[in-house]
Amino acid sequence: MHQQINLYHPLFRKQVKVFSAATLAQITGAVLTLLAIILVHARWSLAGMESSATVLQQQLNSLHGRLEALEADYQTPDTQALDTEIERLRADVNQRNSLLTQFDPQIIRRHSGFAQQFSVLVEQRMPGLWLEGVKVNDQGQVELRGTTLDAKLVPVYVQKLARHTDLSASSFETLSMTRPDPDKPQLRFVLRNHREAGAWH
Numbered sequence: 001m002h003q004q005i006n007l008y009h010p011l012f013r014k015q016v017k018v019f020s021a022a023t024l025a026q027i028t029g030a031v032l033t034l035l036a037i038i039l040v041h042a043r044w045s046l047a048g049m050e051s052s053a054t055v056l057q058q059q060l061n062s063l064h065g066r067l068e069a070l071e072a073d074y075q076t077p078d079t080q081a082l083d084t085e086i087e088r089l090r091a092d093v094n095q096r097n098s099l100l101t102q103f104d105p106q107i108i109r110r111h112s113g114f115a116q117q118f119s120v121l122v123e124q125r126m127p128g129l130w131l132e133g134v135k136v137n138d139q140g141q142v143e144l145r146g147t148t149l150d151a152k153l154v155p156v157y158v159q160k161l162a163r164h165t166d167l168s169a170s171s172f173e174t175l176s177m178t179r180p181d182p183d184k185p186q187l188r189f190v191l192r193n194h195r196e197a198g199a200w201h
Contacts, residue, residue, distance in 0.1 A: 130147050146189055173192060
């Protein structure tokens with residue numbers, strides 16, 4: 001017995017689901033809403049980053065401004081001139097000290113007392129005060145010429161020298177103190193342990 005089956009019958013056909021217009025509209029709306037949310041979030045994040053970058057740039061500019069102001073305050077003409085003068089004085093002092101160490105050994109041997117006097121002067125060096133010239137004779141007369149940036153250091157230096165009888169049996173007196181250039185802090189002084197102003201010229 002044979003039975004025929006009609007495969008083209010609607011029951012055996014694959015059913016194609018067709019979304020209604022309302023369903024498609026809902027799906028499209030949901031996708032658009034999601035895209036809008038993503039776009040808003042991206043814009044908000046970008047705005048936040050731009051705001052943070054702006055704040056950081058403002059802070060950096062402020063720091064640069066403060067640094068430039070501090071550098072400008074420090075590098076005033078007065079401090080620049082003072083630094084230049086100090087460097088010049090240091091070079092001058094180094095040159096003078098080098099000359100002091102180059103005394104003829106024969107002269108030192110003939111005048112052995114001078115060696116002790118110069119040794120005392122070397123030991124009594126003071127920051128901010130420099131000797132530029134020293135004169136000593138056989139009669140024990142001593143004349144000191146120097147430079148300082150602070151006039152108050154001179155009497156302190158005189159008091160230190162007074163403690164050393166090896167340098168001078170008589171106390172030193174400030175013969176003069178002058179400022180060669182009114183626009184510079186440099187002061188020149190002359191100290192002597194004798195009153196014969198005409199002893200050396």
